[in-house]
Amino acid sequence: MDVTIFSTLAFERPFLKQANAGRHQLHFYDAALTPETVPLAQGSQAISVFAPDDGSAPLLAQLWAHGVRHVAVRSAGYDNVDLLAAHRLGLGVANVPDYSPHAIAEHAVALMLALARHLRQANEQLRANDFCLDKLIGFELYGKTVGILGVGHIGAVVARILHGFGCRLLGVDVLPNAELTQRYGLEYVPLPALCAQADILSVHTPLTAQTRHLLDDEVLARLKPGAMLINTGRGGVLDTAAALRALASGRLGYLGLDVYEAEKGLFFANHTRDPLRDAAFAQLLTYPNVLVTGHQGYLTQEALTNIATAVVASLDAWALGQPAPHEL
Structure with a gap:
């Protein structure tokens, strides 16, 4: 052929x-x-x-x-x-x-750990010969409540990994998997309840007409103050403008992205000689509590x-x- x-x-x-x-x-x-x-x-x-x-x-x-x-x-x-x-x-x-659901799931957890322990800032400080720890106080995943939006193959692996960390697990999915409840104690709840309780929200839902901008101003406003949001699913599930507003207000304490709704024409190419024309993306990069990787979650x-x-x-x-x- x-x-x-x-x-x-x-x-x-x-x-x-x-x-x-x-x-x-x-x-x-x-x-x-x-x-x-x-x-x-x-x-x-x-x-x-x-x-x-x-x-x-x-x-x-x-x-x-x-x-x-x-x-x-x-x-x-x-x-x-x-x-x-x-x-x-x-x-x-x-x-x-x-x-490989493991590749994406492990990358999601890597983003969680990097943000929780301020690894981006720590690396920048160290390379500037600054070894002060004052601004690097993080938090442990142990005992935290993690909400998984989309508990398919990838979400299930995330649940297994985070169960090992000692996290409490919540999930939202149209087809609940009873085995995950039995093995890892994952509790299926409506999205508003998940947002209200989760310290970390990890997104693994596909992009459809129903899920586009599912995470908008209204949903992000339901998050616990200072919550962490990780998206390794599809960029369009998250309304970037709403995320920026949530970051500015402090409602969103940490944001980890491997996908971006306007990534087409941006990711997967070398733009070192080009001006960054995407104002929203440029604004995201100004926040020290935001970590973006260029759709590399699958890259194993x-x-x-x-x-x-x-x-x-x-x-x-x-x-x-x-x-x-x-x-x-």
Whole structure:
């Protein structure tokens, strides 16, 4: 099968090549899928896309006209692909739902620990030859109440890790998992109750029409004063403007982000020579109690191997005229 792979990051290519082992003809492009780059897929039966790519209905129609019949998404989230439009066209779409819940969960906990112990400020002080500890008093995770918004595969791993830290666990999910309650004491509560009780809120919900800006002014106002918010799920779940207002008021005491609602065109690229044109993002970076990583939660050797393996498994199935293992 001839495959065009958009938004290919340099570190991805060895993993994809190894998983493919020469079975499919892979064409790698650094460029994202846009109206200008869609002709690159001419002659390919399948494409692979990532977060920066535009999978809107008009582009899917153009892909179909170019002969593309399958779309392999190299992530769990597929909110950048218009699934209804794909189905109308007859395009097969598959994602990678379980590439490594451990990678994301561990990164979420790393953000919690880094913020709780002021590691960003500590590192900056030390490099300035300042070894004073006055402004670095942190807090322990032990005994804290952690609310998990979206207790799927990743949220479940977060629960297991934090249970080991001695945290009290609350959860919000449309499908409660009784096993997590039995094993880790996780209590499912409505979102307002979770906000009112949680010292730390960790977000792992997918981005849908219902969850976009779910964390808005009204919800953030329900947080305990000084609470910590961690988002390693999808950027659009958090209203950035509302988060900035909550930081300014002190309602939000700590904010850790691996995702950002306007990250498209910003993350996954080197902008050291470019001015930062995103005023909201620039404002976030001025707060010492904010820690942002550029969508690197998934970036482990294990996760990259699993993503590549799953993408090639989808291609293998489609080449045989079969549905992909995780076809949507």
